[in-house]
Amino acid sequence: MATNRLVLWDIDHTLIETGGVGREVFADAFSQVTGIPMKDMAEVSGRTELVIFGETLDLHGIPRSDKYFKRFVEIQARGYKERAHELRLRGRVLPGALNALQALGRIAGVAQTVLTGNTKEAARAKIQILGLERHLDLEIGAYGEDDPVRAHLVAIARDRVHLKSGLVYAPDTTVLIGDTPQDVSAGRNGGAYVIGIASGKSSTTNLKAAGADIVFPDLTDSAALIRAITA
Incomplete structure (x- = not known):
């Protein structure tokens, strides 16, 4: 049955x-989108990427923008693919x-x-x-x-x-x-x-x-x- x-x-x-690759990919994508190195990151546990990214912008004094998030999504996914070997190792x-x-x-x-x-x-x-x-x-x-x-x-x-x-x-x-x-x-x-x-x-x-x-x-x-x- x-x-x-x-x-x-x-x-x-x-x-x-x-193994830490996720945070590094996030930081790299954030920096590419905003032009500012990521110094701090919003709490991630059990939360959505939309919220995490928005609050991380807030932490850096950057106005929120849908354009930022759209670019971030694309760059972040590409970052995982580019670091596939490292993700498998770590x-x-x-x-x-x-x-x-x-x-x-x-x-x-x-x-x-x-x-x-x-x-x-x-x-x-x-x-x-x-x-x-x-x-x-x-x-x-x-x-x-x-x-x-x-x-x-x-x-x-x-x-x-x-x-x-x-x-x-x-x-x-x-x-x-x-x-x-x-x-x-x-x-x-x-x-x-x-x-x-x-x-x-x-x-x-x-x-x-x-x-x-x-x-x-x-x-x-x-x-x-x-x-x-x-x-």
């Missing part, structure tokens, strides 16, 4: 780590992530995509470079340029999968998996079952306190993860 589930994966510190797929994606991919009725603060092209570049793209349908994902409010991305992803497949997912058949309290809040407020993964800076206690339905220390127990998703 098919299991009707839409699984929305966070990317950074849930599926992968960039970054990594987190323990258990590949096995979890593969195991879920074998279950009929499970659709897997991403819900991320990354822009679509940056997300695509990172996922491709680290070898996870074929396990995720990136066309139905929701991204950091789609809306500044992360919780709104849940509905955006559901709308995209509906347009592509005709399937309708409700809160009890939508699962968000992330590593920060902000991810948890986005899932709760957006209408999803939330699985916290304590593979980033947040502890299992922090994620439970934020309201996650269930929390795992990492992704290494694929069987337990699948039970949580399909129960």
Whole structure:
């Protein structure tokens, strides 16, 4: 019997780590767009790129501009591609992530995509470079340029999968998996079952306190993860 589930994966510190390459690519793109070296960066954890970029402009006293952000998106994605070898050396797929994606991919009725603060092209570049793209349908994902409010991305992803497949997912058949309290809040407020993964800076206690339905220390127990998703 098919299991009707839409699984929305966070990317950074849930599926992968960039080993510092991500911040360096951001800084380089910021400098190219504004002509000013990046001295400080807005808080990134669990937030969208649209918000992070805007607040980083504020920190440097630079007026916000849609033109800046549009150029930034293009240059940032190109930066990841140009530094692909370095990302493979310094970054990594987190323990258990590949096995979890593969195991879920074998279950009929499970659709897997991403819900991320990354822009679509940056997300695509990172996922491709680290070898996870074929396990995720990136066309139905929701991204950091789609809306500044992360919780709104849940509905955006559901709308995209509906347009592509005709399937309708409700809160009890939508699962968000992330590593920060902000991810948890986005899932709760957006209408999803939330699985916290304590593979980033947040502890299992922090994620439970934020309201996650269930929390795992990492992704290494694929069987337990699948039970949580399909129960």
